[in-house]
Amino acid sequence: EPEVTQTPSHQVTQMGQEVILRCVPISNHLYFYWYRQILGQKVEFLVSFYNNEISEKSEIFDDQFSVERPDGSNFTLKIRSTKLEDSAMYFCASSGSSSGANVLTFGAGSRLTVL
Amino acid sequence: RKEVEQDPGPFNVPEGATVAFNCTYSNSASQSFFWYRQDCRKEPKLLMSVYSSGNEDGRFTAQLNRASQYISLLIRDSKLSDSATYLCVVLSTDSWGKLQFGAGTQVVVTP
Numbered sequence: 511e512p513e514v515t516q517t518p519s520h521q522v523t524q525m526g527q528e529v530i531l532r533c534v535p536i537s538n539h540l541y542f543y544w545y546r547q548i549l550g551q552k553v554e555f556l557v558s559f560y561n562n563e564i565s566e567k568s569e570i571f572d573d574q575f576s577v578e579r580p581d582g583s584n585f586t587l588k589i590r591s592t593k594l595e596d597s598a599m600y601f602c603a604s605s606g607s608s609s610g611a612n613v614l615t616f617g618a619g620s621r622l623t624v625l
Numbered sequence: 626r627k628e629v630e631q632d633p634g635p636f637n638v639p640e641g642a643t644v645a646f647n648c649t650y651s652n653s654a655s656q657s658f659f660w661y662r663q664d665c666r667k668e669p670k671l672l673m674s675v676y677s678s679g680n681e682d683g684r685f686t687a688q689l690n691r692a693s694q695y696i697s698l699l700i701r702d703s704k705l706s707d708s709a710t711y712l713c714v715v716l717s718t719d720s721w722g723k724l725q726f727g728a729g730t731q732v733v734v735t736p
Contacts, residue, residue: 541722552729553669553712558722566723601668605722612657612716614724616668 512536514617516602522623526591531620533585533602542585543603543614544577546570553601559585592624628652629727631713636732638703645699646730648713655725657716658689658696662709663729669712672698703734 515534523529535542544556558565559577576588585604589596599621603614631648638644650658658675673680675687675696686699700707713727 543722545724553663553724553726555723555725560722568723599666612722612724613659613671613674616670618668 512615514602514604514615516600516617516620518620519618520621520623522625523592525594525624529589529592529596529622531587531589531600531602531622533587533617534583535585535602535604536606536615537583539604539606539615541565541605542577542579543605544587545601545603545616546598547601547619548595548598556587556600589622592622594624597622597624627727628725629713629715631711631727631730633728634731634733636730638700638707638732638734640703640705640734640736642703643699643701644703644732645697646711646732647695647697648727648730649693649695650713650715650725651694652715652717652725653694655694655715655717658687659714659716659724660685660687660696660698661712661714661726663712664709669714669726672711700732703732705734705736708732708734 517532542559547553557567574590599619601619602617605614660672661669662672663669673682679688684701688697710729712729715725
């Protein structure tokens with residue numbers, strides 16, 4: 511079964527450092543997303559990406575965050591200067607027109623710990 | 626008011642029993658509804674989409690009540706492997722791709 515892969519599975523960083531989380535979406539999917547889940551809380555939407563541009567972003571996705579699809583397979587989330595409250599599990603997801611643009615497949619997540 | 630509300634549980638269910646729980650949503654423009662399952666510290670996985678007429682997938686039955694703005698999930702003949710957190714997920718017409726998640730209902734199936 512096709513899957514979304516994410517790296518790293520866990521990253522520990524110091525406050526103020528830049529972090530890049532990487533994702534390889536399902537190969538024939540066209541829509542890409544980042545969500546996050548702070549420990550013990552609900553999953554929250556960060557950003558959606560289609561046709562090489564951001565489609566929608568939440569209020570969480572401020573100027574410290576950026577996304578990029580640098581090549582045909584990777585989809586990255588960059589946090590420019592991490593804060594303690596950025597500690598969370600970050601899930602990448604993708605969806606495709608054949609399965610339904612709104613039927614998302616999630617990756618296993620990247621756990622970010624900011625010290 | 627939270628956009629998607631769920632009873633956090635836990636619902637402690639003997640193996641083989643039936644359990645049901647609801648979720649309410651606040652945005653009447655919501656168009657698509659899903660139940661996801663999340664195991665501890667894992668990613669959400671789609672359990673089933675919820676259709677207007679209600680739908681069934683094996684032991685799982687989902688219902689949608691647009692008038693009262695709630696969806697429900699019923700699990701029959703519970704298995705130990707059904708122990709998980711069940712996430713109610715809603716998509717609004719004006720928020721393409723932006724899924725709204727509930728905080729989840731925890732189900733614990735006991736032998």
